Amino acid sequence: MSLLRHVTAPLIANNPVTLQILGICSALAVTTSLATALTMSIALTAVLCASAAIISAIRNHIPASIRLIVQITIVAALVVVIDEFLKAYAFEISGRLSIFVGLIVTNCLVLGRAEGFAMHNPVLPSVLDGLGNGLGYSLILLVVGAIRELLGAGTLFGQSVLRTTAEGGWFEPLGLMALAPSAFFILGLLVWAIRSWWTVQNEAPDFALRTAPEAPRQ
């Protein structure tokens, strides 16, 4: 049962995107539509699980001084495989994701879990940790992608949900949602919502407000 914790904890309580603020770059870039967000989520989760398994399996044989190079080499190899796979079987999506699948190599989330967890834990917990973090990342990406595609184009997975004025409907698409800043706003609002609910995630303010002492009575 305790192994399952590795999968459930990163979903919200220790979410890589909204709590650790990792993987923001791709979260901004690929969330204009749900299809790209889903593909990116699957690709990243696969890379995360596989890299966690391989790195954890050979963790006792990796020299500490070159461990980052070894980790990056393994991750890069996996990313190349995923990229080629997408080009072979999902070429259109692959084109829309452009360089962002390749950039999984530099995703802080992948290296963070490899360095922070897989290097010190057996294979099974590492894979589950990778899966949990991948799912936590996917959850946020899909939420942001759904909001952006629905409000930006009136569609979900390319299916028309809100009929836009261009199609003779009533919905005026929000141009802002097609631009990267909207993902920042949505992520910020998500973090706000999550921390309002799970107040344990709130950080202590760097500069607390000093309230004025009671004015002396004259």
Add this chain to the structure above:
Amino acid sequence: MNPLTLSAAADAAPFLRSRWEPAEVTFAQAAALLPPLAVVLLAGGGAQALLLATSLAVTFFWETLFALLRGRAWSWHGVTTALVVAVMVPAGAPLWQLALALSLGVVLGELIFGGRGFGFLAAGVVALAFLRFSFAAIPFAGDSGAVAMATLPGAALLLYLRLISWRVALAALLGFAAASLATGQPLDPGPTGASLAFGLVFLICDPFGAASTNAGRWLYGALAGGLAVAFDTAPGAAVAPEAIVFAALLASIFAPLLDHAAVLVIARIRRRRHG
């Protein structure tokens, strides 16, 4: 709990004193906004009045909600935001689009930071930028000669009360002129000044979006003026209002950095001088 309230309430040493209550600042700004508002109301008629009423209702709604959620005193700050937006947005703009952009502007530009004085952006500028990004079909107004003439008494009032900085205004004009000369854009005091006046006084010079050190104010104003020229793609001597909106937005984002740099430089000069 605006910083100004804090200062007014406190006699103890570490608190800055101000002769201003927050509501007084808001009312002074609102008074300055009344003449240009009257001009657009006369021109736009009922549709413009409806737009103004919507703007006020939206800002009141968010002010009230945040006051309740945070357990703070209700403030009038939304009024100036609503008035600026009501002058800049022409009658006939879809009201739900206006309400959405204004909500995002008021919440994300101001209330989310804790209210006016805690953030670094002017809520009206943020709302107008949202409107431009999301609904590009709505043209901005507020650049007519009549509005510019009506802006002048308000500008004089705010300058006299020192609620806007003459350094920012002068630096913005100088930056604008220099950038125009450098890029070869036509510069005609009549049309250029008319199109610039309202945006300069109520967007660029907004005391909460502008820099707050004297050196920072010069740099901020020059930056805003230069950016207004850079963003103005329309031909002719008049400046497009959206160019001023985005110039004010981008310059406001740099204002804290400019202030920080100014403080560092002044500290270094003083350390060198006094050992």
